[in-house]
Amino acid sequence: MLTLDHLAVAATSLDEGVAAVEFALGVTLAPGGQHPHMATHNRLLSLGPDLYLEVIAADPAQPRPAWPRWFDLDRLEGPPRMTNWICRCDDIAAELALSPPGTGTPIALARGDFRWQMAVPATGILPFDNAFPALIQWEGSAHPAPRLPDLGIRLTRFEIAHPEALALRAALHNRLHDPRILFTPGPQAMRATFATPHGDRHLE
Numbered sequence: 001m002l003t004l005d006h007l008a009v010a011a012t013s014l015d016e017g018v019a020a021v022e023f024a025l026g027v028t029l030a031p032g033g034q035h036p037h038m039a040t041h042n043r044l045l046s047l048g049p050d051l052y053l054e055v056i057a058a059d060p061a062q063p064r065p066a067w068p069r070w071f072d073l074d075r076l077e078g079p080p081r082m083t084n085w086i087c088r089c090d091d092i093a094a095e096l097a098l099s100p101p102g103t104g105t106p107i108a109l110a111r112g113d114f115r116w117q118m119a120v121p122a123t124g125i126l127p128f129d130n131a132f133p134a135l136i137q138w139e140g141s142a143h144p145a146p147r148l149p150d151l152g153i154r155l156t157r158f159e160i161a162h163p164e165a166l167a168l169r170a171a172l173h174n175r176l177h178d179p180r181i182l183f184t185p186g187p188q189a190m191r192a193t194f195a196t197p198h199g200d201r202h203l204e
Contacts, residue, residue, distance in 0.1 A: 001177075002133070002135070003050075004085065004180075005051065005086045006052045006053060006054055007084070007085050008056055009083070010083040011055060014056075017043075021053070025201045027196070028151075029044060030045065030149055031044070032054065033111045034111070036062060037107065038069045038073075039059050040062075041056070042054045042055060045148065045151070045153060047153055048150070048155075049145060050143070055080070056071065058073050068121075070124055072124050072125045074124060082190040082191070085158065086134045086135075087135055089135060090137065091137070092117050095135050095175070099127070102125075103126060103127055104118075104120045104122075104126070104134070105119060106119050107120050113142050114142050114143075115140060116138045117137045118137075128167075128168045128171075129162070131188060152197050153194050155193070156195050157180055161183075161185070161187060161188060161189045162185070165185045189204060192204075
């Protein structure tokens with residue numbers, strides 16, 4: 001089974017991505033960290049006790065890796081935007097066996113006391129033009145969400161539009177049950193709606 005773990009807003013620079021999300025949601029993001037294996041860095045926002053949002057970008061302070069970065073960050077252009085969603089599982093190998101080809105190979109990663117495995121495609125691009133969820137398996141009980149300041153932001157709707165939305169939904173049939181997640185046929189886009197102390201806010 002899969003559970004929504006976090007959402008990713010990708011940016012060509014972390015400062016630009018953080019500014020865009022803070023303006024859109026009216027909050028201040030918490031510190032994140034670096035991912036040396038992928039030469040990326042992030043900032044985080046609580047969406048409750050078991051869900052969070054990350055703003056992620058290539059880290060110019062780290063050497064570029066010899067392999068494609070995750071979330072197709074090497075080809076990212078334009079303004080910051082919602083590009084990916086990540087689902088956690090208890091058995092990443094079993095979930096990969098049920099997933100479309102190209103979902104990735106598990107890589108063992110760490111940041112501070114966080115330990116996890118994440119399936120990363122060799123190309124950096126997930127199936128369905130990067131609209132399929134990335135898969136993550138956390139090791140132990142440490143998870144970023146409960147350590148983040150709770151600013152009262154909650155995800156109420158996450159819409160994934162794609163020309164093959166019905167096939168994308170079918171690929172996750174009986175594996176993901178979350179009424180907030182909707183698949184809509186149409187030009188590719190992601191749109192998240194949040195309840196905030198300032199009313200409903202959106203990120204695309």
